Amino acid sequence: MSRRLCLLIFTLFIINALAVDKNNFKTCEQASFCKRSRNVNYEKSPYEIVPNTLNINANYITADIVNKENGHLFVLKLEGIKGNTFHFEIDEKTPLKPRYRVVDALQKEPTYEAVKVSSSTSDITVTCGENKAVISTAPFKIDFYQKDVLSVTANSKAKMHFEHLRKKLEGEQHQQNNENEEKDNVVDNNQQIQDEPGTWEENFKGHHDTKPNGPTAVALDFTFHQSNVLFGIPEHADSFALKTTVGNGDPYRLYNLDVFEYELNSRMALYGSVPVIYGHGEKGTTGIFWQNAAETWIDIAGTSNEQNVMESIVNFVAGSRNQDAPSAHFISESGIMDVFVLLGPTPNEAFKQYTDLIGHGNLPQMFAIGYHQCRWNYNDEQDVMSVAHKFDEHDIPMDTMWLDIEYTDSKKYFTWDHQKFPHPVEMIKNLTDMGRHLTFIIDPHIKRDSGYFFHNDCTDRGYYIKTKEGKDYEGWCWPGSASYPDFFNPEIRKYYADQYLMENFHENSPETGIWNDMNEPSVFNGPEITMLKDNLHYGGWEHRDVHNLYGQMQLVGTFDGLIRRSQNQLRPFILTRAHFSGTQRYAAVWTGDNAAEWGHLEAAIPMCLSLSVAGISFCGSDVGGFFGNPEAELFSRWYQTSAFMPFFRSHAHIDTKRREPWLFPEETKLIIRDAIRKRYSFLPFWYTIFYEHERTGMPIMRPLLAQYPLDKNVFSIDTHFMLSDKLLIRPVMQKGASKVDVYFPSRNGDKQGDIWYDIDDYRKIDHVGSESVTVNAYKVPVFQRGGTIIPRKMRIRRSAILMHDDPITLVVALDAKKHAKGTLYIDDEKSYGYRQGKYLYLEFEFKDGVLSSRLIDESASYNTKTWLERVIIVGLDKVPTEATLRTSSNQSTKLEIVDASKTSFTIRKPGVSMMEPTWSITLN
Ligand SMILES: *[C@@H]1O[C@H](CO)[C@@H](O)[C@H](O)[C@H]1NC(C)=O
Ligand SMILES: *[C@@H]1O[C@H](CO)[C@@H](O)[C@H](O)[C@H]1NC(C)=O
Numbered sequence: 001m002s003r004r005l006c007l008l009i010f011t012l013f014i015i016n017a018l019a020v021d022k023n024n025f026k027t028c029e030q031a032s033f034c035k036r037s038r039n040v041n042y043e044k045s046p047y048e049i050v051p052n053t054l055n056i057n058a059n060y061i062t063a064d065i066v067n068k069e070n071g072h073l074f075v076l077k078l079e080g081i082k083g084n085t086f087h088f089e090i091d092e093k094t095p096l097k098p099r100y101r102v103v104d105a106l107q108k109e110p111t112y113e114a115v116k117v118s119s120s121t122s123d124i125t126v127t128c129g130e131n132k133a134v135i136s137t138a139p140f141k142i143d144f145y146q147k148d149v150l151s152v153t154a155n156s157k158a159k160m161h162f163e164h165l166r167k168k169l170e171g172e173q174h175q176q177n178n179e180n181e182e183k184d185n186v187v188d189n190n191q192q193i194q195d196e197p198g199t200w201e202e203n204f205k206g207h208h209d210t211k212p213n214g215p216t217a218v219a220l221d222f223t224f225h226q227s228n229v230l231f232g233i234p235e236h237a238d239s240f241a242l243k244t245t246v247g248n249g250d251p252y253r254l255y256n257l258d259v260f261e262y263e264l265n266s267r268m269a270l271y272g273s274v275p276v277i278y279g280h281g282e283k284g285t286t287g288i289f290w291q292n293a294a295e296t297w298i299d300i301a302g303t304s305n306e307q308n309v310m311e312s313i314v315n316f317v318a319g320s321r322n323q324d325a326p327s328a329h330f331i332s333e334s335g336i337m338d339v340f341v342l343l344g345p346t347p348n349e350a351f352k353q354y355t356d357l358i359g360h361g362n363l364p365q366m367f368a369i370g371y372h373q374c375r376w377n378y379n380d381e382q383d384v385m386s387v388a389h390k391f392d393e394h395d396i397p398m399d400t401m402w403l404d405i406e407y408t409d410s411k412k413y414f415t416w417d418h419q420k421f422p423h424p425v426e427m428i429k430n431l432t433d434m435g436r437h438l439t440f441i442i443d444p445h446i447k448r449d450s451g452y453f454f455h456n457d458c459t460d461r462g463y464y465i466k467t468k469e470g471k472d473y474e475g476w477c478w479p480g481s482a483s484y485p486d487f488f489n490p491e492i493r494k495y496y497a498d499q500y501l502m503e504n505f506h507e508n509s510p511e512t513g514i515w516n517d518m519n520e521p522s523v524f525n526g527p528e529i530t531m532l533k534d535n536l537h538y539g540g541w542e543h544r545d546v547h548n549l550y551g552q553m554q555l556v557g558t559f560d561g562l563i564r565r566s567q568n569q570l571r572p573f574i575l576t577r578a579h580f581s582g583t584q585r586y587a588a589v590w591t592g593d594n595a596a597e598w599g600h601l602e603a604a605i606p607m608c609l610s611l612s613v614a615g616i617s618f619c620g621s622d623v624g625g626f627f628g629n630p631e632a633e634l635f636s637r638w639y640q641t642s643a644f645m646p647f648f649r650s651h652a653h654i655d656t657k658r659r660e661p662w663l664f665p666e667e668t669k670l671i672i673r674d675a676i677r678k679r680y681s682f683l684p685f686w687y688t689i690f691y692e693h694e695r696t697g698m699p700i701m702r703p704l705l706a707q708y709p710l711d712k713n714v715f716s717i718d719t720h721f722m723l724s725d726k727l728l729i730r731p732v733m734q735k736g737a738s739k740v741d742v743y744f745p746s747r748n749g750d751k752q753g754d755i756w757y758d759i760d761d762y763r764k765i766d767h768v769g770s771e772s773v774t775v776n777a778y779k780v781p782v783f784q785r786g787g788t789i790i791p792r793k794m795r796i797r798r799s800a801i802l803m804h805d806d807p808i809t810l811v812v813a814l815d816a817k818k819h820a821k822g823t824l825y826i827d828d829e830k831s832y833g834y835r836q837g838k839y840l841y842l843e844f845e846f847k848d849g850v851l852s853s854r855l856i857d858e859s860a861s862y863n864t865k866t867w868l869e870r871v872i873i874v875g876l877d878k879v880p881t882e883a884t885l886r887t888s889s890n891q892s893t894k895l896e897i898v899d900a901s902k903t904s905f906t907i908r909k910p911g912v913s914m915m916e917p918t919w920s921i922t923l924n
Contacts, residue, residue: 020263024205025528028250032198033217034297037161037331038251040219045139045158049076054119059112061126064093065140072164078135078142080128082111084344085353086144088133088154090218090337096165099216100335100545102291104488104553105581107359131343144286146343150225151286152279154339157301159221159329162337166214168200207527210468210534213542219331220339222288223324224279229715230303230326231703232277232287234614235270235579235591237262240606240703241716242277242300242328251299251331256548256578258522258529261627262592264599271520271592272579273548274614276354277328280347282710282749287342287350289357292332293549293580299329333533334545347613347706348698355615355697361584363694364618366829367437368513368573368588369686370399370800371676372649374439374622375658377406380420381427387660388436392798394662396673397680399799400513401431402649403440411479412452413442414505424507432511435799439513439573444487444521444554447479454499458485463492465543466536473535475523484521484531487553488546489538493560500561510566513573514558516587519551520578551578555586569831575647579616588618588647596625596656601638602733606718608645609703617693617700620647629657632664633735633777636671640780641731643679644723646690646700671777677796678780684791684808684824689724691825691834691841700724708745717743726788726822728756730773730781741770742781755786755875757813762874762904766816786875787815789822789844794869804829807869808914812846814875820846823856826864826914838862840914846873849880852920853912866914871907871921880923883907888918895921 028034046068053064060079066072073093081087087110091099116127124135134143141155154160202209224230230242233252245251245267254273262270275290277298290296302324342353355361373391378384384401391398407424409415416424428438446455446464458464464472464483472483485492498504500514523531533544543550555576562572574587583589591607594600604621611619623638624630630638639661642648652659661672679686693700702722704714714720720730720743730742746753746768753768759782765771766786773781784790792809812820827839841856851871883895896908912919 020259020261020268022268025257025259025268026204028253028297030204031295031297031333032196032202033163033215033333034251034331036196036199036215037159037217037219038297038299038329040159040161042158045141045155045160047140047155047160049124049135049137049140051121051137054117054124056117058114060115061117061124063124063135065090067162074162076135078126078133080113080115080126081340081357082113083353083356084129084131084146084342084349085110085357086128086131086133086341086343088142088339088341090162092162092164096167099165100293100541101338102293102335102549104549104556105291105293106357107582107585110357133341144341144343146284146286146345149284149345151284151343152225152288152341153223154220156223157221157327157329159219161217161219163215163217165216168214204527207532209527209532212468212534213334216334217331218292218335218337219329220337221327221329223327224286225325226283226286227279227281227326228304228712229281230277230279230300230328232274232610232614233298234274234610234616235272235607236268236610237264237266237270237603237607239265239716240609240718242303244301244303245299246301251297251329254296254298254548255528256520256530256551256580258518258520260529260593261595264603271577272551272583272589272611274579274581274611274616275330276581276614278342278347278350278613279326280705280709280715282712284345285347285350285709286344287354288328289340289342289354289581290330290332291338291340291581292330292335293546294333294335294544295547296330296332299331300326301329302326334542347703347709351613351615351699351706352697355584358582358615359585360694360697361615361617361690362571363691363834364588365571365573366683366687366800366804367399369646369683369690370648371397371679372400372402372439373398373660374402374404374649374651376404376652376654378403379406381423384427385430388431388434390660390662392434394669394673396661397676397796397798397800398436399801400437400439402515402651403438405441405443405478407440410447412447412449412454414454414499416507425509428509428512432509435797435802437511437513439515439575441515441517442558443478443516443518444484444551445475445477445479445482445518446485448474448481448483449479455483457495458483461495463489463495465531467532468534468536470536473531475531476525477518477522486537487550487557488541492538493553493557496554496557497561497564500558500565502565510570513575514562515575516551516554516558517577519554519576521550549580551576552580552583552586555583559586571830571832581615584616584618588620589616590619590647590649591621593626593653594622596628596630596634598634598733598735600625601634601641602719604641604645605721608701609721612699612701613703615697618646619701620645620649622652623648623650624652624659626651627653627656630659632668635659635664636668636675636777637732639672639675641733643675644727644729644731644780644782648679667777674778675780680796680800680803681792681794682790683800683803684793685723685726687829688791688823688825692724692823704728704743704745708747710749711746712749713743714745726785726790727759728783728785732775732779732781737775739772739774740781742773742783743770744768755815756783757786757874757903758782759784762901764875764903784811784813784874786813787820788813789820789846791822791824801829805865807867809869810844810851810871812844812851812871812873814846814873818846818876824914826866827862840864842914849923850920852918853916854918858917862915864914868910868912868914871910872904873907874904876905879905882924884922884924885910885912886920886922887912887916
């Protein structure tokens, strides 16, 4: 190699090591279907309802749609779903062959609701409950009304574009066909696009896509009439409120990709794709779930962001609010149009309408809510055990040790490297004896090694994804040459799940967690680091059709395997990188390979909030950043932020310096210890809100607008979030900060707000607006809302599961009416017993000077040793002289009041068991 070439390669390598190589990934312009659909520009949509084709059924209607430009026919089906939701789909009436429809995302068949229909030549009105959908016949569009308010319109911008399946025509035939078409007096506009490069086949960076079905895009626009902001469509490393993309760069892209060193403030695709978007304004919230698993781009218009702030000001000064309502233009490469319209009208209702369709996140085992310690890699058994012991030495709680790919025998999953891990079973048992868990990685790429049972089984049984010629597809990943099981086939999923069983994978335990990574799938030598689109799956579907769902299908298998591994006893804990609609039913999600930079710490909040409103609440970012070495201050601030996010794991790239907390200066270690211990003091609260998430489907981690939908100032806040409706968190995420601005939201859009109490000193805040809060290195600005009761545990142990029987502290934070309410959920913290009624779900209420407790579910019961250790009352104007506990057997006990300050006092040791069905404490 010449010196110059060598230098060039070296330089390229350096550039590559610093930031994402954008050239590896397509722009909309380079994805021919995106380019074609984005440029659709009709003055009047050519799609019309065909007269006299309306068909009315109990829960739905159908009607034909024609594309006037070429006479091609489609069928519209529109149905009502219980709970302010409509569903509609548009498919070809007689496609050359069936088009792919997603069947694995919804949790179950929705509950349909009766519709009433009236029609005229110009429109068809479909009423369902108090809502209606008004279909305009020519041009075609649908207006959706929540009660009488026009909430969202489909095809109001005439961007609808449906590329029907056609036979590929060659030279002469093409000519002939055009003549025939002309005879029929129909101009086939779509024939013209045949000539556009990329339509019938496409090249990208030396990869050839043969597109055997030709152009198959579907695209439709939605206008959100009552909205100021749009949000959702994770996963992007961008702000929570979506930015206008029309005339301003590329659309947001959804295509599960392994992006090396991803960039911030970017609409590039990342590891997961959840095609649900919400529009929100003071008048309400509306959602659109675009159920499609193919590559999808979303063009956004009419949202206010930096780009058009000037325009808004000009409009404002001119006295006109001439801005269009925000809109989203969905463009998918294949499949059908399959749309759920979520009519809210509040944010939490819209979120719940989505999760009611797609499934609520499951209550995890308690250990999974604790702190996770990971790195690529813990080198061997001694390393794992010594790190676990060091956590004890330094008195830092930790629940789970993690192993990345190096634990395997040369990247063959379901095997161990016995040089480094000669006694895996004993190691797992030693961790379990400490009250801890082990989680290790199992990726979907399978090493092509004739000595590997898994590879041989997959080869012999034809379990791998196939190339378009029907051969086993071979890509390059961690093991070198690798193939990928086709998880869409139920038989293959069953085989895969079986590999997790103890009888097959002896060197394991039913207690371990599993980490499914690289499941976009990542293919190092594939187009855009993933798989060829003309590869073939079960049922003959192209990879193109199912790409965004691949990772989730692996999770279905893993989940099944883990459940069966414990004879249905233990709730599986799985972490995944790829995700789609419904992933919350199987796994937690983290934000992938971030970097040790302040910006990446900040990005964790909007990224997890976007996932959260898209049904995936169990979310977190790698503490410290995966790439690079965090400075001490960044590292401790990251711990503080993640301690209040649902998934709490530290992780690091193999090339980074070791970063266990005690390797930092003593002060840094103490700050980190304090943050983790704070997390553990809130475990009963976390566990309760995870349970309530399973019960209601509403997010755990919420944007402020979920609770304060009328306060316009919170619509685009990326630095604050809430846990349930009770805690407000504004972490410190700037280097050297000695102050942060905390915004206390308004309930009515004006001056009326809640009372808040700083969780550290119970300082009271009772005004709306920004306040500059002083922060030292230990401070995490967290505020409990007045009107809430939060259960905590103040005896911190080495792991979450060891705190199971520990007593409860209740923090009662009063609102202006001296009232507060809260809940506590208790069970065995690991099994499915709770689904058979083995749990306690308590409601606490403080009212008229009396704190009382009752069972919410009276038929449920659970034998707990937990009891009430103390009650902290915050916000009562004067300290009472007496507190009396009364239990259901009517025994009364006088209690001691201690630690009285200006804002709070403590009722010492009520001692009442959490099994007591009712009790009260009266203050005098
Ligand atoms: C497990 O713990 C025992 C007892 O402390 C110790 O002798 C053994 O080496 C440990 N094994 C592993 C693999 O950590
Ligand atoms: C419980 O005690 C209170 C006060 O001593 C009394 O008024 C009430 O009747 C008693 N209730 C029961 C069910 O014994």
